Amino acid sequence: AIEKKPYEKPGFRHEQVFV
Amino acid sequence: MNKKIYVARSPRIAARMLGEEMLVMSGQGSTLFTLNPTATILWQAADGATSLDEIVERRICSEFEVKPEEAMRDAEALAEDLAKHGILLISEQPIAGPDSPVQEQQQP
Numbered sequence: 001a002i003e004k005k006p007y008e009k010p011g012f013r014h015e016q017v018f019v
Numbered sequence: 020m021n022k023k024i025y026v027a028r029s030p031r032i033a034a035r036m037l038g039e040e041m042l043v044m045s046g047q048g049s050t051l052f053t054l055n056p057t058a059t060i061l062w063q064a065a066d067g068a069t070s071l072d073e074i075v076e077r078r079i080c081s082e083f084e085v086k087p088e089e090a091m092r093d094a095e096a097l098a099e100d101l102a103k104h105g106i107l108l109i110s111e112q113p114i115a116g117p118d119s120p121v122q123e124q125q126q127p
Contacts, residue, residue, distance in 0.1 A: 004081075004082060006084055007083040008057045009057065010055060012052050012055065012100070013052070013053050014053070014104065015050070016051075
């Protein structure tokens with residue numbers, strides 16, 4: 001049987017960079 | 020939600036894969052975004068031509084243990100968040116335009 005991966009809610013983090 | 024929505028990456032960003040995460044650099048506000056693996060899958064599939072529900076069905080529900088309604092709800096929330104930050108475009112119509120302006124490079 002095709003094993004499905006555990007689901008992780010889609011998300012992101014962000015940070016300011018001052019280049 | 021019955022309305023189809025289409026998502027496309029903004030042409031005003033640069034993105035680079037790092038492991039299973041996507042780093043997205045936006046010139047607007049000099050912000051660096053790091054998408055987790057699930058968000059990265061959605062991001063990579065956001066070609067402007069495939070509707071979000073198709074993306075979720077083909078790329079998320081087929082690979083992960085999740086109910087379609089939950090996956091769709093999460094994908095919509097992510098798309099709205101990314102659109103607020105100006106790095107993803109959302110439309111009720113397919114989004115025309117070449118996919119090429121997005122500069123993506125695979126980390127060797």
